[in-house]
């Protein structure tokens with residue numbers, strides 16, 4: 001129903017336009033207050049703008065590693081010399097190293113802190129795994145933890161006192177390392193390799209008796225010592241990955257001489273480990289536009305049937321990396337294709353056994369190349385000379401320049417759409433981790449979202465660039481709705497320590513990726529967002545950012561106050577649920593008596609049209625007044641809705657009082673709509689509303705989240721439109737993750753009906769009928785003798 005209102009000239013003056021909180025509606029809220037004390041106090045190491053400060057420092061650790069794989073025993077034996085550079089302002093009396101393999105100790109926190117219970121039905125794996133470390137449930141029993149056989153000063157040969165505390169080891173130094181000094185020490189170790197558990201391990205193929213190895217977390221690695229935590233030696237519980245110190249690596253890997261190896265870094269002795277034919281093919285790959293096979297499937301299958309005749313040592317060098325991993329097997333097919341990334345040559349490569357084909361040969365290396373180009377655009381240019389994607393049995397895990405990825409076709413070479421896109425997605429994701437956190441070195445032991453969330457967000461962008469119709473799993477606001485709707489007891493803020501997060505996938509990957517996508521598309525716009533996001537990557541490439549550095553940089557570089565957004569999406573667990581309570585419709589009263597009196601007449605007539613009056617028309621044949629005309633007077637013919645001369649005069653006087661602009665407005669016939677929107681979910685977001693007009697066209701109006709700053713529960717907003725609106729819809733393109741769409745339309749639209757099926761009685765039996773099944777199984781099966789014909 002359109003209501004009229006009188007045009008009051010003061011409304012158009014400046015005073016009238018000043019925002020006034022609706023009287024009695026003020027609802028004080030802190031949602032738009034600054035984060036303030038929730039963020040650490042800025043200093044000269046980390047500035048208030050979110051950048052590394054003038055006194056920023058970080059440690060460096062160089063590694064010289066020699067290791068050998070025993071393929072028979074599935075065992076790694078290694079020795080390393082770590083040169084540790086102390087750039088901190090503090091003298092260090094001891095250093096801490098990470099012993100991730102100790103995750104598999106029966107006494108580890110991971111194993112002993114699992115909550116579990118007995119179910120009515122349990123698999124044997126679940127039973128044997130009841131008190132095993134969660135990551136190795138169902139794995140072959142064995143001692144996979146590190147055996148540290150020596151810790152010493154290589155110069156003096158003196159052993160160094162060391163203490164193992166779970167997945168951490170403290171080494172006491174003969175003298176403290178002073179600021180600006182370095183100290184070298186060496187560690188010898190060995191361990192039995194566990195079955196692949198999603199991060200590292202072996203995969204055995206019973207059909208040909210060979211094993212693929214994906215080796216990571218395989219040597220004692222330096223903990224980070226920084227200005228935020230001192231030593232970051234939070235125990236490895238399995239979920240919170242790790243954070244590491246940059247340095248240079250020289251690694252010599254001795255493996256059976258029929259193995260093909262891929263690793264972090266550049267191969268230094270190709271002439272010794274590759275055949276001349278393989279080297280020639282590698283040359284070809286430098287100018288190829290499609291992957292070139294360095295080892296073909298035929299060659300790999302031939303190698304599967306042979307035995308090694310000795311050993312080979314593959315030597316790698318990697319500069320400015322935070323970790324080192326490798327893959328090795330005689331089963332590997334190997335392809336390569338070099339790309340040019342901003343003047344830097346990057347050899348994109350894949351290692352996969354025949355079980356991965358045809359998917360891996362067709363896609364893997366092409367996806368690696370695409371990922372490097374796409375991520376470089378949104379963050380920083382890929383700085384490393386190689387990038388590998390290796391085909392492990394499942395999941396996906398990242399290391400510098402190399403990742404282990406799942407996605408395997410059926411044995412007959414067919415595969416589902418889900419397998420195909422799952423594989424491409426996981427390769428983009430894991431290769432993408434080169435940027436977050438292998439270059440932008442965030443601390444995943446503490447903040448899972450800083451690398452998983454940011455990476456999943458860029459993965460979303462890269463997937464769309466691979467194929468506009470890519471069935472992306474995470475990043476679209478509508479896909480996070482089910483998680484946001486969860487019972488509060490299942491929800492923790494994104495800003496939760498990695499190991500304490502429930503529903504890790506939605507919390508650390510999907511929700512932050514979605515939040516960034518919403519920032520880019522709905523809150524900031526692509527231009528402001530992309531500049532700020534790239535600035536964050538540029539500032540923190542090869543450095544270790546914290547959440548505050550990210551939050552501050554995004555605001556600093558864009559000029560957009562996002563504290564309300566960080567509070568709502570990263571520090572809170574509330575959902576978005578906007579309710580379009582009602583839309584009131586108004587029109588300016590023109591005060592034209594010709595229009596107003598005609599309308600009033602129409603309304604009065606409608607009111608008089610009562611059921612009694614309709615029936616009396618025939619029921620009362622002739623009224624007293626009809627029968628006796630002398631009973632009539634002036635009022636029997638008086639029409640109060642007739643426009644009089646006095647009416648016309650009054651109207652002319654009114655028009656004369658208006659200036660031309662005011663007159664134009666009065667005569668425009670424009671519609672005024674007051675939208676009443678309720679914030680039912682709690683998380684304030686922009687209000688986006690689509691107007692469907694009477695003439696079939698539509699238009700979208702957008703209001704920033706600040707619309708809620710004076711009242712975080714109810715807002716009222718006037719929209720003017722020349723065209724008449726027949727339907728209003730909030731969030732028409734599903735961009736703010738509203739968890740209840742039914743309350744988004746006015747007038748309310750009937751939801752899709754819940755379908756129910758017509759039940760067709762199957763006879764009178766209750767429950768299954770084993771008697772009939774038994775009888776049927778005894779009868780000869782007619783169609784079976786002529787062979788399958790379907």
Ligand SMILES: [Zn+2]
Pocket residue numbers: 429433451452455
């Ligand atoms: Zn990841």
